[in-house]
Amino acid sequence: MKSLFTKSLVAGAIALSTVTTALAADITGAGATFPYPIYAKWAEAYKAKTNNGLNYQSIGSSGGIKQIKAKTVDFGASDNPVKFEDLEKDGMVQFPAIIGGVVPVINVDGIKPGQIKVTGDVLAQMFSGYIVKWNDKQLADLNPGVKLPDANITVVHRADGSGTTAIFTDYLAKVNANWKKDVGAGAAVKWPAASSIGGKGNEGVAANVSRVKNSIGYVEYAYAKKNNMTFLQIKNKNGQFVSPDDETFAAAAAGTDWSKVPGMGTFITDAPGAKSWPITGASFILMYKEPGNKANAAEVIKFFDFAFKEGKKMAADLDYVPMPDATTEFIRKNVWTKINTK
Incomplete structure:
Protein backbone atom coordinates (compact mmCIF):
# COMPACT_ATOMS: atom_id res chain seq x y z
CA MET A 1 0.00 0.00 0.00
CA LYS A 2 1.30 3.43 -0.89
CA SER A 3 1.93 5.76 2.01
CA LEU A 4 -0.42 8.66 2.60
CA PHE A 5 2.45 11.02 1.81
CA THR A 6 3.08 9.37 -1.57
CA LYS A 7 -0.61 9.66 -2.33
CA SER A 8 -0.57 13.32 -1.37
CA LEU A 9 2.40 13.94 -3.68
CA VAL A 10 0.52 12.36 -6.58
CA ALA A 11 -2.58 14.38 -5.77
CA GLY A 12 -0.49 17.51 -5.53
CA ALA A 13 1.14 16.86 -8.89
CA ILE A 14 -2.27 16.44 -10.50
CA ALA A 15 -3.56 19.60 -8.86
CA LEU A 16 -0.55 21.62 -9.93
CA SER A 17 -0.84 20.51 -13.55
CA THR A 18 -4.56 21.28 -13.88
CA VAL A 19 -5.32 23.53 -16.84
CA THR A 20 -6.81 26.84 -15.78
CA THR A 21 -7.97 30.03 -17.39
CA ALA A 22 -4.52 31.45 -16.65
CA LEU A 23 -2.82 28.84 -18.79
CA ALA A 24 -0.58 31.38 -20.51
CA ALA A 25 0.98 32.32 -17.19
CA ASP A 26 1.49 28.75 -15.94
CA ILE A 27 5.15 27.88 -15.51
CA THR A 28 7.00 24.57 -15.76
CA GLY A 29 9.92 23.13 -13.85
CA ALA A 30 11.53 19.75 -13.40
CA GLY A 31 14.17 18.09 -11.29
CA ALA A 32 15.03 17.44 -7.67
CA THR A 33 12.68 15.42 -5.46
CA PHE A 34 14.45 16.85 -2.36
CA PRO A 35 12.49 20.17 -2.45
CA TYR A 36 9.24 18.84 -3.98
CA PRO A 37 7.15 19.00 -0.77
CA ILE A 38 7.91 22.69 -0.25
CA TYR A 39 7.62 23.60 -3.95
CA ALA A 40 4.17 21.97 -3.95
CA LYS A 41 3.17 23.97 -0.87
CA TRP A 42 4.49 27.22 -2.33
CA ALA A 43 2.75 26.52 -5.64
CA GLU A 44 -0.58 25.97 -3.90
CA ALA A 45 -0.29 29.30 -2.09
CA TYR A 46 0.93 31.12 -5.19
CA LYS A 47 -1.95 29.73 -7.24
CA ALA A 48 -4.44 30.91 -4.64
CA LYS A 49 -2.95 34.40 -4.67
CA THR A 50 -2.23 34.94 -8.38
CA ASN A 51 -4.22 32.23 -10.21
CA ASN A 52 -0.94 31.31 -11.92
CA GLY A 53 0.04 27.66 -11.71
CA LEU A 54 3.24 25.64 -11.49
CA ASN A 55 3.63 22.24 -13.12
CA TYR A 56 6.70 20.74 -11.42
CA GLN A 57 7.97 17.29 -12.41
CA SER A 58 9.69 15.62 -9.45
CA ILE A 59 12.04 13.45 -11.53
CA GLY A 60 15.44 13.80 -9.85
CA SER A 61 18.23 16.34 -10.20
CA SER A 62 19.89 14.75 -13.22
CA GLY A 63 16.55 14.72 -15.02
CA GLY A 64 16.01 18.37 -14.17
CA ILE A 65 19.37 19.36 -15.64
CA LYS A 66 18.56 17.39 -18.82
CA GLN A 67 15.16 19.07 -19.13
CA ILE A 68 16.46 22.62 -18.77
CA LYS A 69 19.28 21.89 -21.23
CA ALA A 70 16.67 20.56 -23.65
CA LYS A 71 14.69 23.78 -23.07
CA THR A 72 11.48 21.85 -22.37
CA VAL A 73 10.87 23.61 -19.01
CA ASP A 74 11.13 27.15 -17.69
CA PHE A 75 13.52 26.13 -14.91
CA GLY A 76 15.50 23.12 -13.82
CA ALA A 77 16.05 22.11 -10.21
CA SER A 78 19.07 20.29 -8.81
CA ASP A 79 20.52 19.61 -5.38
CA ASN A 80 23.82 18.87 -7.11
CA PRO A 81 25.01 22.40 -7.98
CA VAL A 82 26.28 22.99 -11.49
CA LYS A 83 29.88 24.21 -11.75
CA PHE A 84 30.32 27.89 -12.56
CA GLU A 85 32.26 27.20 -15.76
CA ASP A 86 29.44 24.96 -17.01
CA LEU A 87 26.85 27.60 -16.21
CA GLU A 88 28.85 30.14 -18.19
CA LYS A 89 29.27 27.76 -21.11
CA ASP A 90 25.54 27.03 -21.28
CA GLY A 91 24.42 30.61 -20.69
CA MET A 92 22.64 29.85 -17.44
CA VAL A 93 22.42 31.21 -13.91
CA GLN A 94 21.90 29.28 -10.69
CA PHE A 95 20.59 30.20 -7.26
CA PRO A 96 19.76 28.28 -4.07
CA ALA A 97 16.04 28.21 -3.26
CA ILE A 98 15.79 26.22 -0.03
CA ILE A 99 17.95 24.43 2.54
CA GLY A 100 17.20 21.00 3.95
CA GLY A 101 18.80 17.91 5.39
CA VAL A 102 19.50 14.43 4.06
CA VAL A 103 18.72 11.86 6.73
CA PRO A 104 19.67 8.18 7.10
CA VAL A 105 16.47 6.23 7.79
CA ILE A 106 16.05 2.63 8.91
CA ASN A 107 13.44 -0.09 9.34
CA VAL A 108 14.43 -2.12 12.40
CA ASP A 109 11.79 -3.52 14.75
CA GLY A 110 11.74 -1.98 18.20
CA ILE A 111 14.00 0.97 17.36
CA LYS A 112 12.66 4.49 17.86
CA PRO A 113 13.64 7.61 15.88
CA GLY A 114 17.05 8.86 17.02
CA GLN A 115 17.66 5.85 19.27
CA ILE A 116 20.63 4.56 17.25
CA LYS A 117 23.75 6.73 17.01
CA VAL A 118 26.39 6.51 14.29
CA THR A 119 29.55 8.31 13.28
CA GLY A 120 30.07 9.35 9.68
CA ASP A 121 32.74 6.67 9.34
CA VAL A 122 30.42 3.92 10.58
CA LEU A 123 27.61 5.17 8.32
CA THR A 154 19.95 -4.07 3.31
CA VAL A 155 21.05 -0.79 1.73
CA VAL A 156 18.42 1.24 -0.12
CA HIS A 157 19.78 3.86 -2.52
CA ARG A 158 18.60 6.05 -5.36
CA ALA A 159 18.25 4.35 -8.71
CA ASP A 160 18.14 7.65 -10.61
CA GLY A 161 20.59 10.52 -10.93
CA SER A 162 20.03 12.41 -7.73
CA GLY A 163 21.13 15.58 -6.00
CA THR A 164 20.16 13.96 -2.70
CA THR A 165 22.72 11.27 -3.55
CA ALA A 166 25.26 13.97 -4.44
CA ILE A 167 24.83 15.58 -1.01
CA PHE A 168 24.92 12.24 0.80
CA THR A 169 27.98 10.88 -1.01
CA ASP A 170 29.79 14.23 -0.70
CA TYR A 171 29.46 13.79 3.06
CA LEU A 172 30.54 10.14 3.07
CA ALA A 173 33.60 11.00 0.96
CA LYS A 174 34.58 13.68 3.49
CA VAL A 175 34.39 11.36 6.51
CA ASN A 176 35.62 8.02 5.14
CA ALA A 177 38.82 7.71 3.08
CA ASN A 178 37.87 4.32 1.63
CA TRP A 179 34.53 5.67 0.41
CA LYS A 180 36.29 8.61 -1.21
CA LYS A 181 38.78 6.32 -2.93
CA ASP A 182 36.51 3.43 -3.92
CA VAL A 183 33.11 5.03 -4.51
CA GLY A 184 33.50 8.80 -4.67
CA ALA A 185 30.77 11.42 -4.76
CA GLY A 186 28.20 12.46 -7.32
CA ALA A 187 24.61 12.29 -8.47
CA ALA A 188 25.07 8.63 -9.42
CA VAL A 189 27.63 6.22 -7.98
CA LYS A 190 28.20 2.48 -8.09
CA TRP A 191 26.82 1.26 -4.78
CA PRO A 192 29.21 -1.33 -3.36
CA ALA A 193 27.12 -3.14 -0.72
CA ALA A 194 26.25 -6.68 -1.83
CA SER A 195 22.77 -6.44 -0.32
CA SER A 196 21.26 -3.31 -1.85
CA ILE A 197 18.19 -2.18 -3.79
CA GLY A 198 17.38 1.02 -5.66
CA GLY A 199 14.40 3.34 -5.51
CA LYS A 200 13.36 6.15 -7.82
CA GLY A 201 13.21 9.55 -6.16
CA ASN A 202 13.08 10.28 -2.46
CA GLU A 203 9.59 8.76 -2.65
CA GLY A 204 10.95 5.45 -3.92
CA VAL A 205 13.70 5.21 -1.28
CA ALA A 206 11.23 6.04 1.50
CA ALA A 207 8.79 3.41 0.21
CA ASN A 208 11.48 0.71 -0.04
CA VAL A 209 12.88 1.37 3.43
CA SER A 210 9.35 1.26 4.84
CA ARG A 211 8.77 -2.06 3.08
CA VAL A 212 12.08 -3.90 3.65
CA LYS A 213 12.87 -5.07 7.18
CA ASN A 214 16.36 -4.27 8.53
CA SER A 215 17.05 -1.80 5.73
CA ILE A 216 18.81 1.56 5.74
CA GLY A 217 18.42 4.37 3.21
CA TYR A 218 18.66 8.16 2.91
CA VAL A 219 15.98 10.74 2.16
CA GLU A 220 15.33 14.44 2.51
CA TYR A 221 13.95 15.01 6.00
CA ALA A 222 10.45 16.06 4.88
CA TYR A 223 9.96 12.54 3.49
CA ALA A 224 11.18 10.94 6.72
CA LYS A 225 8.90 13.16 8.78
CA LYS A 226 5.75 12.68 6.69
CA ASN A 227 6.24 8.91 6.53
CA ASN A 228 7.01 8.61 10.28
CA MET A 229 10.35 6.98 9.51
CA THR A 230 13.06 6.10 12.03
CA PHE A 231 16.13 8.29 11.60
CA LEU A 232 19.64 7.93 13.03
CA GLN A 233 21.55 10.44 15.13
CA ILE A 234 24.94 11.35 13.65
CA LYS A 235 28.11 12.56 15.34
CA ASN A 236 28.98 15.90 13.74
CA LYS A 237 32.29 17.61 13.07
CA ASN A 238 32.33 19.06 16.60
CA GLY A 239 31.88 15.61 18.14
CA GLN A 240 28.24 16.08 19.13
CA PHE A 241 25.46 13.61 18.33
CA VAL A 242 22.63 15.53 16.68
CA SER A 243 19.18 14.80 15.31
CA PRO A 244 17.77 16.28 12.09
CA ASP A 245 15.45 19.29 12.23
CA ASP A 246 15.28 22.81 10.87
CA GLU A 247 17.44 24.15 13.73
CA THR A 248 20.35 21.77 13.07
CA PHE A 249 20.06 22.40 9.32
CA ALA A 250 20.17 26.16 9.93
CA ALA A 251 23.18 25.75 12.23
CA ALA A 252 25.05 23.89 9.48
CA ALA A 253 24.24 26.55 6.86
CA ALA A 254 24.98 29.52 9.11
CA GLY A 255 28.60 29.86 8.02
CA THR A 256 27.95 29.73 4.27
CA ASP A 257 28.38 33.00 2.39
CA TRP A 258 26.66 32.18 -0.89
CA SER A 259 27.62 35.52 -2.43
CA LYS A 260 31.31 34.56 -2.32
CA VAL A 261 30.81 31.34 -4.33
CA PRO A 262 30.95 31.64 -8.16
CA GLY A 263 27.56 30.53 -9.46
CA MET A 264 26.39 30.19 -5.82
CA GLY A 265 26.94 26.42 -6.06
CA THR A 266 28.40 24.78 -2.99
CA PHE A 267 27.88 21.83 -0.66
CA ILE A 268 27.52 22.50 3.07
CA THR A 269 28.15 18.97 4.35
CA ASP A 270 30.26 18.20 7.45
CA ALA A 271 29.94 21.84 8.55
CA PRO A 272 31.43 22.94 11.88
CA GLY A 273 29.23 23.88 14.82
CA ALA A 274 28.01 22.09 17.94
CA LYS A 275 24.42 21.91 16.63
CA SER A 276 25.16 21.39 12.92
CA TRP A 277 23.49 18.51 11.09
CA PRO A 278 26.34 17.06 9.01
CA ILE A 279 24.36 16.14 5.88
CA THR A 280 22.79 19.51 5.08
CA GLY A 281 22.42 20.89 1.57
CA ALA A 282 20.63 23.38 -0.63
CA SER A 283 18.45 22.88 -3.68
CA PHE A 284 19.23 25.06 -6.68
CA ILE A 285 17.26 26.58 -9.55
CA LEU A 286 18.71 26.77 -13.08
CA MET A 287 17.52 29.28 -15.67
CA TYR A 288 18.77 30.65 -18.96
CA LYS A 289 20.03 34.20 -19.20
CA GLU A 290 18.22 34.41 -22.56
CA PRO A 291 15.08 32.33 -21.97
CA GLY A 292 12.99 31.12 -24.87
CA ASN A 293 9.81 32.27 -23.15
CA LYS A 294 10.58 35.58 -21.48
CA ALA A 295 7.10 35.98 -19.97
CA ASN A 296 7.36 32.61 -18.27
CA ALA A 297 10.87 33.38 -17.04
CA ALA A 298 9.52 36.58 -15.47
CA GLU A 299 6.77 34.53 -13.81
CA VAL A 300 9.33 32.06 -12.42
CA ILE A 301 11.17 34.98 -10.81
CA LYS A 302 7.88 36.28 -9.36
CA PHE A 303 7.13 32.80 -8.00
CA PHE A 304 10.44 32.46 -6.16
CA ASP A 305 10.28 36.07 -5.00
CA PHE A 306 6.89 35.21 -3.47
CA ALA A 307 8.41 32.07 -1.92
CA PHE A 308 11.32 34.01 -0.43
CA LYS A 309 9.04 36.70 1.01
CA GLU A 310 5.90 34.81 2.00
CA GLY A 311 6.90 31.15 2.07
CA LYS A 312 9.17 31.09 5.12
CA LYS A 313 6.63 29.68 7.56
CA MET A 314 5.54 27.06 5.02
CA ALA A 315 9.18 25.99 4.71
CA ALA A 316 9.69 25.86 8.47
CA ASP A 317 6.51 23.80 8.91
CA LEU A 318 8.10 21.12 6.70
CA ASP A 319 11.48 21.46 8.49
CA TYR A 320 13.20 23.15 5.58
CA VAL A 321 15.28 26.27 6.20
CA PRO A 322 14.40 29.40 4.18
CA MET A 323 17.26 31.19 2.47
CA PRO A 324 18.55 34.11 4.62
CA ASP A 325 17.30 37.58 3.68
CA ALA A 326 20.82 38.72 2.79
CA THR A 327 21.11 35.82 0.35
CA THR A 328 17.74 36.42 -1.31
CA GLU A 329 18.61 40.10 -1.71
CA PHE A 330 21.88 39.08 -3.36
CA ILE A 331 19.91 36.79 -5.70
CA ARG A 332 17.56 39.63 -6.66
CA LYS A 333 20.37 42.07 -7.41
CA ASN A 334 23.05 39.81 -8.85
CA VAL A 335 21.35 36.74 -10.36
CA TRP A 336 17.85 37.62 -11.52
CA THR A 337 19.12 40.81 -13.14
CA LYS A 338 21.13 38.63 -15.55
CA ILE A 339 17.93 37.01 -16.89
CA ASN A 340 16.49 38.85 -19.89
CA THR A 341 12.72 38.91 -19.38
CA LYS A 342 11.93 41.76 -21.80
Whole structure:
Protein backbone atom coordinates (compact mmCIF):
# COMPACT_ATOMS: atom_id res chain seq x y z
CA MET A 1 0.00 0.00 0.00
CA LYS A 2 1.30 3.43 -0.89
CA SER A 3 1.93 5.76 2.01
CA LEU A 4 -0.42 8.66 2.60
CA PHE A 5 2.45 11.02 1.81
CA THR A 6 3.08 9.37 -1.57
CA LYS A 7 -0.61 9.66 -2.33
CA SER A 8 -0.57 13.32 -1.37
CA LEU A 9 2.40 13.94 -3.68
CA VAL A 10 0.52 12.36 -6.58
CA ALA A 11 -2.58 14.38 -5.77
CA GLY A 12 -0.49 17.51 -5.53
CA ALA A 13 1.14 16.86 -8.89
CA ILE A 14 -2.27 16.44 -10.50
CA ALA A 15 -3.56 19.60 -8.86
CA LEU A 16 -0.55 21.62 -9.93
CA SER A 17 -0.84 20.51 -13.55
CA THR A 18 -4.56 21.28 -13.88
CA VAL A 19 -5.32 23.53 -16.84
CA THR A 20 -6.81 26.84 -15.78
CA THR A 21 -7.97 30.03 -17.39
CA ALA A 22 -4.52 31.45 -16.65
CA LEU A 23 -2.82 28.84 -18.79
CA ALA A 24 -0.58 31.38 -20.51
CA ALA A 25 0.98 32.32 -17.19
CA ASP A 26 1.49 28.75 -15.94
CA ILE A 27 5.15 27.88 -15.51
CA THR A 28 7.00 24.57 -15.76
CA GLY A 29 9.92 23.13 -13.85
CA ALA A 30 11.53 19.75 -13.40
CA GLY A 31 14.17 18.09 -11.29
CA ALA A 32 15.03 17.44 -7.67
CA THR A 33 12.68 15.42 -5.46
CA PHE A 34 14.45 16.85 -2.36
CA PRO A 35 12.49 20.17 -2.45
CA TYR A 36 9.24 18.84 -3.98
CA PRO A 37 7.15 19.00 -0.77
CA ILE A 38 7.91 22.69 -0.25
CA TYR A 39 7.62 23.60 -3.95
CA ALA A 40 4.17 21.97 -3.95
CA LYS A 41 3.17 23.97 -0.87
CA TRP A 42 4.49 27.22 -2.33
CA ALA A 43 2.75 26.52 -5.64
CA GLU A 44 -0.58 25.97 -3.90
CA ALA A 45 -0.29 29.30 -2.09
CA TYR A 46 0.93 31.12 -5.19
CA LYS A 47 -1.95 29.73 -7.24
CA ALA A 48 -4.44 30.91 -4.64
CA LYS A 49 -2.95 34.40 -4.67
CA THR A 50 -2.23 34.94 -8.38
CA ASN A 51 -4.22 32.23 -10.21
CA ASN A 52 -0.94 31.31 -11.92
CA GLY A 53 0.04 27.66 -11.71
CA LEU A 54 3.24 25.64 -11.49
CA ASN A 55 3.63 22.24 -13.12
CA TYR A 56 6.70 20.74 -11.42
CA GLN A 57 7.97 17.29 -12.41
CA SER A 58 9.69 15.62 -9.45
CA ILE A 59 12.04 13.45 -11.53
CA GLY A 60 15.44 13.80 -9.85
CA SER A 61 18.23 16.34 -10.20
CA SER A 62 19.89 14.75 -13.22
CA GLY A 63 16.55 14.72 -15.02
CA GLY A 64 16.01 18.37 -14.17
CA ILE A 65 19.37 19.36 -15.64
CA LYS A 66 18.56 17.39 -18.82
CA GLN A 67 15.16 19.07 -19.13
CA ILE A 68 16.46 22.62 -18.77
CA LYS A 69 19.28 21.89 -21.23
CA ALA A 70 16.67 20.56 -23.65
CA LYS A 71 14.69 23.78 -23.07
CA THR A 72 11.48 21.85 -22.37
CA VAL A 73 10.87 23.61 -19.01
CA ASP A 74 11.13 27.15 -17.69
CA PHE A 75 13.52 26.13 -14.91
CA GLY A 76 15.50 23.12 -13.82
CA ALA A 77 16.05 22.11 -10.21
CA SER A 78 19.07 20.29 -8.81
CA ASP A 79 20.52 19.61 -5.38
CA ASN A 80 23.82 18.87 -7.11
CA PRO A 81 25.01 22.40 -7.98
CA VAL A 82 26.28 22.99 -11.49
CA LYS A 83 29.88 24.21 -11.75
CA PHE A 84 30.32 27.89 -12.56
CA GLU A 85 32.26 27.20 -15.76
CA ASP A 86 29.44 24.96 -17.01
CA LEU A 87 26.85 27.60 -16.21
CA GLU A 88 28.85 30.14 -18.19
CA LYS A 89 29.27 27.76 -21.11
CA ASP A 90 25.54 27.03 -21.28
CA GLY A 91 24.42 30.61 -20.69
CA MET A 92 22.64 29.85 -17.44
CA VAL A 93 22.42 31.21 -13.91
CA GLN A 94 21.90 29.28 -10.69
CA PHE A 95 20.59 30.20 -7.26
CA PRO A 96 19.76 28.28 -4.07
CA ALA A 97 16.04 28.21 -3.26
CA ILE A 98 15.79 26.22 -0.03
CA ILE A 99 17.95 24.43 2.54
CA GLY A 100 17.20 21.00 3.95
CA GLY A 101 18.80 17.91 5.39
CA VAL A 102 19.50 14.43 4.06
CA VAL A 103 18.72 11.86 6.73
CA PRO A 104 19.67 8.18 7.10
CA VAL A 105 16.47 6.23 7.79
CA ILE A 106 16.05 2.63 8.91
CA ASN A 107 13.44 -0.09 9.34
CA VAL A 108 14.43 -2.12 12.40
CA ASP A 109 11.79 -3.52 14.75
CA GLY A 110 11.74 -1.98 18.20
CA ILE A 111 14.00 0.97 17.36
CA LYS A 112 12.66 4.49 17.86
CA PRO A 113 13.64 7.61 15.88
CA GLY A 114 17.05 8.86 17.02
CA GLN A 115 17.66 5.85 19.27
CA ILE A 116 20.63 4.56 17.25
CA LYS A 117 23.75 6.73 17.01
CA VAL A 118 26.39 6.51 14.29
CA THR A 119 29.55 8.31 13.28
CA GLY A 120 30.07 9.35 9.68
CA ASP A 121 32.74 6.67 9.34
CA VAL A 122 30.42 3.92 10.58
CA LEU A 123 27.61 5.17 8.32
CA ALA A 124 29.94 4.97 5.31
CA GLN A 125 30.93 1.42 6.29
CA MET A 126 27.26 0.42 6.45
CA PHE A 127 26.51 1.81 3.00
CA SER A 128 29.71 0.34 1.52
CA GLY A 129 29.04 -3.16 2.85
CA TYR A 130 31.95 -3.34 5.32
CA ILE A 131 29.43 -3.45 8.17
CA VAL A 132 26.85 -6.07 7.19
CA LYS A 133 25.04 -6.84 10.48
CA TRP A 134 22.98 -4.59 12.73
CA ASN A 135 24.71 -6.01 15.82
CA ASP A 136 28.20 -5.31 14.46
CA LYS A 137 30.63 -4.43 17.27
CA GLN A 138 31.14 -0.88 16.02
CA LEU A 139 27.40 -0.20 16.16
CA ALA A 140 27.04 -1.97 19.50
CA ASP A 141 29.87 0.08 21.04
CA LEU A 142 28.18 3.31 19.96
CA ASN A 143 24.82 2.18 21.32
CA PRO A 144 25.23 0.52 24.73
CA GLY A 145 21.95 -0.78 26.10
CA VAL A 146 20.21 -0.79 22.71
CA LYS A 147 19.08 -4.23 21.57
CA LEU A 148 20.44 -4.56 18.02
CA PRO A 149 19.23 -7.55 15.98
CA ASP A 150 21.49 -10.25 14.55
CA ALA A 151 20.22 -9.40 11.07
CA ASN A 152 21.77 -8.48 7.73
CA ILE A 153 21.63 -4.84 6.64
CA THR A 154 19.95 -4.07 3.31
CA VAL A 155 21.05 -0.79 1.73
CA VAL A 156 18.42 1.24 -0.12
CA HIS A 157 19.78 3.86 -2.52
CA ARG A 158 18.60 6.05 -5.36
CA ALA A 159 18.25 4.35 -8.71
CA ASP A 160 18.14 7.65 -10.61
CA GLY A 161 20.59 10.52 -10.93
CA SER A 162 20.03 12.41 -7.73
CA GLY A 163 21.13 15.58 -6.00
CA THR A 164 20.16 13.96 -2.70
CA THR A 165 22.72 11.27 -3.55
CA ALA A 166 25.26 13.97 -4.44
CA ILE A 167 24.83 15.58 -1.01
CA PHE A 168 24.92 12.24 0.80
CA THR A 169 27.98 10.88 -1.01
CA ASP A 170 29.79 14.23 -0.70
CA TYR A 171 29.46 13.79 3.06
CA LEU A 172 30.54 10.14 3.07
CA ALA A 173 33.60 11.00 0.96
CA LYS A 174 34.58 13.68 3.49
CA VAL A 175 34.39 11.36 6.51
CA ASN A 176 35.62 8.02 5.14
CA ALA A 177 38.82 7.71 3.08
CA ASN A 178 37.87 4.32 1.63
CA TRP A 179 34.53 5.67 0.41
CA LYS A 180 36.29 8.61 -1.21
CA LYS A 181 38.78 6.32 -2.93
CA ASP A 182 36.51 3.43 -3.92
CA VAL A 183 33.11 5.03 -4.51
CA GLY A 184 33.50 8.80 -4.67
CA ALA A 185 30.77 11.42 -4.76
CA GLY A 186 28.20 12.46 -7.32
CA ALA A 187 24.61 12.29 -8.47
CA ALA A 188 25.07 8.63 -9.42
CA VAL A 189 27.63 6.22 -7.98
CA LYS A 190 28.20 2.48 -8.09
CA TRP A 191 26.82 1.26 -4.78
CA PRO A 192 29.21 -1.33 -3.36
CA ALA A 193 27.12 -3.14 -0.72
CA ALA A 194 26.25 -6.68 -1.83
CA SER A 195 22.77 -6.44 -0.32
CA SER A 196 21.26 -3.31 -1.85
CA ILE A 197 18.19 -2.18 -3.79
CA GLY A 198 17.38 1.02 -5.66
CA GLY A 199 14.40 3.34 -5.51
CA LYS A 200 13.36 6.15 -7.82
CA GLY A 201 13.21 9.55 -6.16
CA ASN A 202 13.08 10.28 -2.46
CA GLU A 203 9.59 8.76 -2.65
CA GLY A 204 10.95 5.45 -3.92
CA VAL A 205 13.70 5.21 -1.28
CA ALA A 206 11.23 6.04 1.50
CA ALA A 207 8.79 3.41 0.21
CA ASN A 208 11.48 0.71 -0.04
CA VAL A 209 12.88 1.37 3.43
CA SER A 210 9.35 1.26 4.84
CA ARG A 211 8.77 -2.06 3.08
CA VAL A 212 12.08 -3.90 3.65
CA LYS A 213 12.87 -5.07 7.18
CA ASN A 214 16.36 -4.27 8.53
CA SER A 215 17.05 -1.80 5.73
CA ILE A 216 18.81 1.56 5.74
CA GLY A 217 18.42 4.37 3.21
CA TYR A 218 18.66 8.16 2.91
CA VAL A 219 15.98 10.74 2.16
CA GLU A 220 15.33 14.44 2.51
CA TYR A 221 13.95 15.01 6.00
CA ALA A 222 10.45 16.06 4.88
CA TYR A 223 9.96 12.54 3.49
CA ALA A 224 11.18 10.94 6.72
CA LYS A 225 8.90 13.16 8.78
CA LYS A 226 5.75 12.68 6.69
CA ASN A 227 6.24 8.91 6.53
CA ASN A 228 7.01 8.61 10.28
CA MET A 229 10.35 6.98 9.51
CA THR A 230 13.06 6.10 12.03
CA PHE A 231 16.13 8.29 11.60
CA LEU A 232 19.64 7.93 13.03
CA GLN A 233 21.55 10.44 15.13
CA ILE A 234 24.94 11.35 13.65
CA LYS A 235 28.11 12.56 15.34
CA ASN A 236 28.98 15.90 13.74
CA LYS A 237 32.29 17.61 13.07
CA ASN A 238 32.33 19.06 16.60
CA GLY A 239 31.88 15.61 18.14
CA GLN A 240 28.24 16.08 19.13
CA PHE A 241 25.46 13.61 18.33
CA VAL A 242 22.63 15.53 16.68
CA SER A 243 19.18 14.80 15.31
CA PRO A 244 17.77 16.28 12.09
CA ASP A 245 15.45 19.29 12.23
CA ASP A 246 15.28 22.81 10.87
CA GLU A 247 17.44 24.15 13.73
CA THR A 248 20.35 21.77 13.07
CA PHE A 249 20.06 22.40 9.32
CA ALA A 250 20.17 26.16 9.93
CA ALA A 251 23.18 25.75 12.23
CA ALA A 252 25.05 23.89 9.48
CA ALA A 253 24.24 26.55 6.86
CA ALA A 254 24.98 29.52 9.11
CA GLY A 255 28.60 29.86 8.02
CA THR A 256 27.95 29.73 4.27
CA ASP A 257 28.38 33.00 2.39
CA TRP A 258 26.66 32.18 -0.89
CA SER A 259 27.62 35.52 -2.43
CA LYS A 260 31.31 34.56 -2.32
CA VAL A 261 30.81 31.34 -4.33
CA PRO A 262 30.95 31.64 -8.16
CA GLY A 263 27.56 30.53 -9.46
CA MET A 264 26.39 30.19 -5.82
CA GLY A 265 26.94 26.42 -6.06
CA THR A 266 28.40 24.78 -2.99
CA PHE A 267 27.88 21.83 -0.66
CA ILE A 268 27.52 22.50 3.07
CA THR A 269 28.15 18.97 4.35
CA ASP A 270 30.26 18.20 7.45
CA ALA A 271 29.94 21.84 8.55
CA PRO A 272 31.43 22.94 11.88
CA GLY A 273 29.23 23.88 14.82
CA ALA A 274 28.01 22.09 17.94
CA LYS A 275 24.42 21.91 16.63
CA SER A 276 25.16 21.39 12.92
CA TRP A 277 23.49 18.51 11.09
CA PRO A 278 26.34 17.06 9.01
CA ILE A 279 24.36 16.14 5.88
CA THR A 280 22.79 19.51 5.08
CA GLY A 281 22.42 20.89 1.57
CA ALA A 282 20.63 23.38 -0.63
CA SER A 283 18.45 22.88 -3.68
CA PHE A 284 19.23 25.06 -6.68
CA ILE A 285 17.26 26.58 -9.55
CA LEU A 286 18.71 26.77 -13.08
CA MET A 287 17.52 29.28 -15.67
CA TYR A 288 18.77 30.65 -18.96
CA LYS A 289 20.03 34.20 -19.20
CA GLU A 290 18.22 34.41 -22.56
CA PRO A 291 15.08 32.33 -21.97
CA GLY A 292 12.99 31.12 -24.87
CA ASN A 293 9.81 32.27 -23.15
CA LYS A 294 10.58 35.58 -21.48
CA ALA A 295 7.10 35.98 -19.97
CA ASN A 296 7.36 32.61 -18.27
CA ALA A 297 10.87 33.38 -17.04
CA ALA A 298 9.52 36.58 -15.47
CA GLU A 299 6.77 34.53 -13.81
CA VAL A 300 9.33 32.06 -12.42
CA ILE A 301 11.17 34.98 -10.81
CA LYS A 302 7.88 36.28 -9.36
CA PHE A 303 7.13 32.80 -8.00
CA PHE A 304 10.44 32.46 -6.16
CA ASP A 305 10.28 36.07 -5.00
CA PHE A 306 6.89 35.21 -3.47
CA ALA A 307 8.41 32.07 -1.92
CA PHE A 308 11.32 34.01 -0.43
CA LYS A 309 9.04 36.70 1.01
CA GLU A 310 5.90 34.81 2.00
CA GLY A 311 6.90 31.15 2.07
CA LYS A 312 9.17 31.09 5.12
CA LYS A 313 6.63 29.68 7.56
CA MET A 314 5.54 27.06 5.02
CA ALA A 315 9.18 25.99 4.71
CA ALA A 316 9.69 25.86 8.47
CA ASP A 317 6.51 23.80 8.91
CA LEU A 318 8.10 21.12 6.70
CA ASP A 319 11.48 21.46 8.49
CA TYR A 320 13.20 23.15 5.58
CA VAL A 321 15.28 26.27 6.20
CA PRO A 322 14.40 29.40 4.18
CA MET A 323 17.26 31.19 2.47
CA PRO A 324 18.55 34.11 4.62
CA ASP A 325 17.30 37.58 3.68
CA ALA A 326 20.82 38.72 2.79
CA THR A 327 21.11 35.82 0.35
CA THR A 328 17.74 36.42 -1.31
CA GLU A 329 18.61 40.10 -1.71
CA PHE A 330 21.88 39.08 -3.36
CA ILE A 331 19.91 36.79 -5.70
CA ARG A 332 17.56 39.63 -6.66
CA LYS A 333 20.37 42.07 -7.41
CA ASN A 334 23.05 39.81 -8.85
CA VAL A 335 21.35 36.74 -10.36
CA TRP A 336 17.85 37.62 -11.52
CA THR A 337 19.12 40.81 -13.14
CA LYS A 338 21.13 38.63 -15.55
CA ILE A 339 17.93 37.01 -16.89
CA ASN A 340 16.49 38.85 -19.89
CA THR A 341 12.72 38.91 -19.38
CA LYS A 342 11.93 41.76 -21.80
